[in-house]
Amino acid sequence: MTNIQVPQSLLTFIREGSKFLIAGHKEPDGDCVGSQLALCSVLNRLGKQAIPCSAGPFKRPEIVSYAEGFTSTPPREPESRVIVMDCSSLERTGDLEPYIMGLPLAIIDHHAAAKPTGDVIFLEPTSPSVTALTLLLIEALGLTPTKEEAELLFFGLCTDTGFFRHVDYGGAFTFDIASRLISAGASPKRTFQKINGGKSLESRILLGLILSRTESYYHGKLLVSYENLEDTERFGLQGRDSDMLYQLLLSVAGVEAVAVIRQESPTSCTVGLRSIDKVDVSAIAVQFGGGGHKQASGFTAQGTIAPLKERLIRAFAEVL
Ligand SMILES: [Mn+2]
Known part of the structure; x- marks a missing residue:
């Protein structure tokens, strides 16, 4: 007890x-x-x-x-x-x-x-x-x-x-x-x-869209996806369901870490990072000026999705 x-x-x-x-x-x-x-x-x-x-x-x-x-x-x-x-x-x-x-x-x-x-x-x-x-x-x-x-x-x-x-x-x-x-x-x-329960159908469709864009790196240990400005325009902030998105991505066999990049404005993105066990994603987030916990962290960065994605994937090289 x-x-x-x-x-x-x-x-x-x-x-x-x-x-x-x-x-x-x-x-x-x-x-x-x-x-x-x-x-x-x-x-x-x-x-x-x-x-x-x-x-x-x-x-x-x-x-x-x-x-x-x-x-x-x-x-x-x-x-x-x-x-x-x-x-x-x-x-x-x-x-x-x-x-x-x-x-x-x-x-x-x-x-x-x-x-x-x-x-x-x-x-x-x-x-x-x-x-x-x-x-x-x-x-x-x-x-x-x-x-x-x-x-x-x-x-x-x-x-x-x-x-x-x-x-x-x-x-x-x-x-x-x-x-x-x-x-x-x-x-x-x-x-x-x-x-x-109680989620909108649009929020499920947005999940499907983001899942369909997922790319796999380091032999499947890292999964990366993104949400662009058109998505936010179409589905709004209410349509976001980060918990379910991470849960689905982390359920893939062999995955150790997950990154979702969101274009929040024409010049800035937020990035959410999650890991299952060994990988400390807060150490990655700190490199980009963010922070959080070992298994859940994030950061905000200037720029657009494509170049940020390249930098982010490189940052995982040491740990994966
Ligand atoms: Mn509490």
Whole structure:
């Protein structure tokens, strides 16, 4: 099982407060939104006021429907306390920062590189999601999640783990949490549909177009494709589904890394890089002035697709 302990100071912070602003990072994801809304619901059940706050924008299709439940200009009262979820600094909350600055602050996060600042800190990098930590918090408060809270928490667990695809050896804790949330009323089937369904036909056609242009290098270890300005004109930014695109390209036998170049304007491109295991694509991205993680990174570059593609393929020579 797990030895994650909910800090006593966090329980006290919650018990002694009556009005809470529950904030998350800008450009929220499912984990952020699910944690915030479930915690607000729990605080309401405890007879406390809790306001979900986010600077937005709610760009990811699976969370768009939650946007209306959040405010970006929360009221600030003398007795307000702030809980920041899924990030460790006020700066990451974006335009919320001036509204919550200087108030008593608790942090609940699971990012390994985080350097949290706050009066109370619950940082647990071994946790697959902040929603998992939120479940532990609910249980430590002596409660069990309602069906609606369980659905929100399970949603965040699924988005942060790529519906459990990123869970590796030692991941039993993730399924332990999942089991408790399903017992409390969450449905894996409905959650999967909510995350992966609801796409436009145009977005599937765009995926097909980009896939059909894929070229293979280094005996199939590197796959490269691109999206040009005409695509963006025809399908718009909403039509993009990067996660599914990378998933499909990374499923090819023998592939180790994937690059997708997008012409964003007549003079600039963005490049997304992904790898399966051994290749550190963040080292490639850094060479082009970008950054990210070992398995997922990117950068922005001046110029057009063709010359950039040549340079990018050369950069992979050392690692493939
Ligand atoms: Mn998260």
